[in-house]
Amino acid sequence: MTISIIGIGLLGGSFALAVREKYPKATFVGVDASAVHGQLALAKGIVDTILPLDEALAQSTLVVLATPVNTILSLLPSVLDQLPAGATVLDLGSTKESICALADAHPNRPQFVAAHPMAGTENSGPGAAFKELLPGKNLIICDREKSHPDSLKLAEALFSDIGMKLFYMTPQEHDLHLAYVSHLSHVSAFALGLTVLEKEKDEQAIFDMASTGFGSTVRLAKSSPQMWAPIFDQNRDNVSQALADYIELLQRFKALIDDRDVPASLDFMARANVIRRVLEGIEKR
Numbered sequence: 478m479t480i481s482i483i484g485i486g487l488l489g490g491s492f493a494l495a496v497r498e499k500y501p502k503a504t505f506v507g508v509d510a511s512a513v514h515g516q517l518a519l520a521k522g523i524v525d526t527i528l529p530l531d532e533a534l535a536q537s538t539l540v541v542l543a544t545p546v547n548t549i550l551s552l553l554p555s556v557l558d559q560l561p562a563g564a565t566v567l568d569l570g571s572t573k574e575s576i577c578a579l580a581d582a583h584p585n586r587p588q589f590v591a592a593h594p595m596a597g598t599e600n601s602g603p604g605a606a607f608k609e610l611l612p613g614k615n616l617i618i619c620d621r622e623k624s625h626p627d628s629l630k631l632a633e634a635l636f637s638d639i640g641m642k643l644f645y646m647t648p649q650e651h652d653l654h655l656a657y658v659s660h661l662s663h664v665s666a667f668a669l670g671l672t673v674l675e676k677e678k679d680e681q682a683i684f685d686m687a688s689t690g691f692g693s694t695v696r697l698a699k700s701s702p703q704m705w706a707p708i709f710d711q712n713r714d715n716v717s718q719a720l721a722d723y724i725e726l727l728q729r730f731k732a733l734i735d736d737r738d739v740p741a742s743l744d745f746m747a748r749a750n751v752i753r754r755v756l757e758g759i760e761k762r
């Protein structure tokens with residue numbers, strides 16, 4: 478089996494490292510716009526060789542699109558055009574509606590599997606890839622009935638073999654849920670980080686006083702703008718609604734603080750504390 482990883486960053490690299498361990502006979506080909514990333518991926522043993530896209534596609538059993546979602550959209554039609562008969566392409570993008578709609582318009586749609594591993598960190602590039610990222614995490618597959626049974630079976634086997642738990646939904650359900658459980662956290666972390674940087678002009682003062690609370694809430698503000706801007710753009714309607722809901726709650730909370738309504742403020746936070754149950758469940762996974 479020859480697996481081509483298009484975009485050897487955190488996700489593509491971590492996928493390759495985990496699959497490599499389970500499929501030692503598979504050959505991994507890397508395709509990356511950055512020569513430096515290509516060299517690093519070779520040095521880390523993520524891939525066996527780096528090739529131009531056309532050459533990689535010609536010899537692939539499986540093609541994994543692991544670039545930012547705007548690049549997935551621009552590559553997918555030509556990848557489906559050039560894919561050898563019987564080969565499969567899957568994407569690992571964080572949005573699904575626009576990617577699935579584009580795939581639906583292609584005659585080779587059955588060779589495509591729309592996947593999203595619910596795993597990541599604030600770091601990017603092949604240097605950030607590690608083989609433990611995906612095992613134990615959840616994976617969402619969208620529109621499974623539109624994939625050829627053989628392509629679906631291959632994708633499901635690979636993800637299950639590296640210890641992922643599979644879930645199925647429509648791209649619409651996926652993008653709506655992700656706006657709340659992932660994209661909103663990123664928007665708010667970027668805005669929180671920027672608020673503190675702009676108001677506390679002295680970085681040393683932030684450094685001297687900030688501790689784990691600040692670190693854990695703004696961690697996501699370190700994430701790559703190149704990765705996240707296209708996600709917010711492709712999921713703009715859902716992200717905009719999630720943000721409107723969030724801003725409304727922020728305004729309500731501000732009013733309680735302004736009005737010195739301590740009982741209502743206590744109640745607001747006690748209701749938010751219910752999130753502890755969810756977080757403890759995630760930690761136990």
Ligand SMILES: O=C(O)C(=O)C[C@]1(C(=O)O)C=C[C@@H](O)C=C1
Nearest residue numbers: 571594595596597598599658659
């Ligand atoms: O933990 C992080 O740093 C992440 O951003 C991971 C995270 C998320 O939880 O939102 C980000 C994007 C992926 O699509 C899935 C997971």
